[in-house]
Amino acid sequence: MSGMDSLESTLAALAARFDDALAGAANAHALDEVRVAFLGRSGEVTAVRRGIGTLPPAERPTAGKVINAAVEAMEAKLAAARTRLESAALERSLEDSIDVSFPGPAANIGAIHPVRRTAIDVARYFTRHGFAVVLGPEIETDANNFDALNIPPDHPAREGLDSFYLRPDLVLRTHTSPMQVRSMRKHGPPIAIIVPGKAYRRDAIDARHLYMFHQVEGLMVGRGIHFGHLKGMLLGLFRELFGPWADVRFRPSFFPFTEPSAEFDVKCPACDGQGGTCRTCGGSGWIELGGSGMVHPNVLRAVGYDPDEVTGWAFGCGLERIAMKRHDMNDIRAFVENAPGFAAGLA
Amino acid sequence: MKVPVAWLRDYVDLPANADEIVARLAALGFPVDEVETRPQLTNVVVGRIAKLERHPNADRLQLCTIDIGRDETLLIATAATNVAQGQTVPVALIGAELAGGLKIAPRKMRGIDSQGMLISAEEIGLPGEWFEDGIMQLEATMPLGTDVVAHFGLTDPVLDVDVTPNRPDALSIVGLARELAASFGVALRVPDSEVEYEGDSDDARVTIETVDCKRFVYQRVEGIDVRPAQAGMRIRLALAGQRPINNVVDISNFVMLEAGQPLHFFDWDRVGGKHLIVRDAHDRERFTTLDGQERTLDVCAIVIADEEGPTSLAGIMGGQRSEVEPSTTQLLVEAASWTGPRIRRVSGALKLRTEASTRFEKSLSPALADVGAARAAYLLAREGGRVRRPRAAGQPVPDPAPIGLLAGEVQRLLGFELTTEEIERALAALGFVTQREPDRLIVRAPYWRGDIAIAADLIEEVARMVGYDHVRAEVPGTASQDIDSAEFDRETELATTLAGLGYTEVVSLSLQPGNVAERWRANGIAIDEPVEITNPLSDDQRWMRFSIAPALLEFAARDRAVRPYRVFELGHVFAQGEPPQETVQLTALHAGGPSAFGRLKSDVLALLRRATGVEARVERGVFPSLHPGKTAALRIGDRVVGYAGVLDPRLAHAYDVADTTALATILVEALPPYVTPRYVAPSKFPPVERDLAVVVPLDVLAGDLSDAVREEPLVRSATVFDEYRGPQVGDGKKSLAVRIILQSAQATLTDQEADAALARIVAALRKRFGAEPRA
């Protein structure tokens, strides 16, 4: 038997043992052991390669090629085996499962107050229509809170706006309307603002009243502004807040700072305006939300606007009241009780 | 105001049921707060007691033969004791339904069939205690067999109508009937007031000494016989919530409710000197009103005095001395008109509000005085009184001022067009007189509409008549203006960011009891003088809050089961000053959980970074409510914009919360405007991380140390991550460990370059803080 023949049979035997070992390797670690044992620096192939020196010089290049071919074949098989093992492992891991309902660690849940949520939603609507959102002081002068709004001393309307006094000339604002006065004195016309903020009235606290509450005021004055624009803006607002079915109606009313004046109602979401025994609207089918009207010429004059040149409208409504209707609440006191989970539950 | 629908129907034939009337009133600006339904009543007719005899089998029963205007009479047994032959009474027939669900069936009473029942006021749903005991008495003039329920409208509901303060004319049945008549387009029947006068009222003398008496109509009536009023009047008053007294007093109340003009009737025989003087009260003048209360007046009040002193409190309540009594035979009818605000002030000062004052304080039309007096005269004449011609003192009734209504003005305000005819028709329906001019209408308001002064008032009237539903919703064009929303946007940013960081926003009441500030002071916390409310509803709401912290501490104590507890409030706080100071603050509280202070401080720094675009510096600070040695002042530029710290332990003890509780307050108005950060391109070269521990004196702040490290140009970031105090560093010293990231934008740093940078840092720290590297 020539040296070459002997080499080939050695390699064949080696390949057979390699195949057996590979077949027995069940994981990546075992595969690596097989690689080291056969192809490593001191593995079996190395030993065979050393035998090349015993061959006649003419056969040595051929012998080298034969060994290299055998090594390549083994490496290919090794790679194939590795791929097979990996995909088998992936297949197995897909069969794992966990109890996904098992509670994770508590989340860091925070929330803004529902009154602010409502104010932000109102503001988003109005700013989209070019309105600015302005804030103002809660301590107001008697003059801004009343006189400039066409409510002189002894006016019967002061009765419904029973106010807290700090001094004879300083009140806690009874409405956000004095910001109409402050804003118009500083800007425009034209002017288009809303004013969310706190207001105070000397009411005893019960399920429907807090002496401190939040209002949002709206004001738009310019050439050609009319009552229909007020209705259009309120309709759009309440469709955004309550849903596309929302409807708004005006009823005549009286506010010294508007003429004509209107209360506005929104069609009851609970009964779709049907009324009857509905608890949400008390059976009327409509929910009173606020007061509004065309800005009284005396108010325009008081801030230096010319009522012959410009017209405007204003409205005011309670943010708690809107929030209560949005969240189906019936006790306003919840807004200042701040029970744990209250704000987060309504966010 | 309580408005029986039946009473409305006396003046107007309304083609509408009660629900439609309610809806129409609301559409006219008079919302109905409540609809009081009446009991179901049927088969009650007017009958006359033709014969009265003893029941043969029962001492306490009488047998009445009742004529109800039919061929057959009825035999009815009754136990009532106020019956007499010839009386006209309501009779419930067999099958009648009465109040309280009572149904009348044929029944035997002690062996005799009773064919119905004689009934009391209570059985037709009226307050029994306001009417005679026993069987109700009707007028002999009523035709027998008349349906009592229909005649008096006993099943029509009673509406509680809300009347706005500008419309005192509508605080009356006729006023509301007039509105409904105009709206439904039907005629109003004005109440009768035609009367034959007998002589003049010139035996009375009236002197007006105050300008706030605008008009004083007075009228003498003789031949008065005080007795119960007619059933119709008593029923109307009772349904409207007014107790019937006697025919004279009832007429006064009836006219007030019907026409809206309060009246006062003096017993003429008791008017001293037959002279009435209308004057300001004397200071501390004493006077007994007819409710029996002695009152002390001041010069603000107006009295009507005779020559013996005050006898009536003008516009509010009569006096006891000249009150109408059963023996009264002569009257002086007063129908006056007063300056509304004056009456309002007096009524408020005396805490005495009456049906009269609630009308007068809204400034009634002077012309209404004449109308009211005439109507009272008519009704007193109907009761047999001999009425003299009225006289009036004070000012004449002014003519209504003409108001110009420009063409196009209606459309300018309402946004929809109406023809001149439509405008005229709407105004005419409400009693306005219009006159056409080329470019305008000249309009005069009816005497009862003192609230109408300008064109916009007329436009509201037009809108009410055509209906507010005619207003078309229209979205206006976007206004060009230069107002920003910066404050609101900032508050929104602060609140939503903090909510995102896990804090819950609360809203607490801004008024507090005085013991909040006392508690803080008693615990050694210096606070600004709180602002006082001069007219609080109760002492619990006397002071404006000086800080948001007390409310948050109370919530934290109340909700002690919830930990970690993270809340914040954003609102105004107040301090005394000239004028009182009002600032916007955000206060956050973190209680429970590991390192509440560290978490809160990190959260607030993140919040400030988000709100301002820059990093705040942390320094030592002092802030009321926070531990003096554990308070960080947060500085941006040259302004301290807030404080974060551990709660003052004295407050922790006082509020019974953990002394690890942390609080932070941001002074919202001190925050600089947001600065848009500039882009720094990330380095393409790898960073090198080195930890450096240095020993420094105890008072060196970690923040100052890391700031100093950052001054080395190659430092990308420096974070103190450990502090050690103990024997290895010695007394008065501590070791701070800083993780330093070095990075160059130009090249990969070599070890030598990194070492050199570190050496520069160590040298700088040694020079600045006396720091020594720790081995």
Ligand SMILES: [Zn+2]
């Ligand atoms: Zn409803």
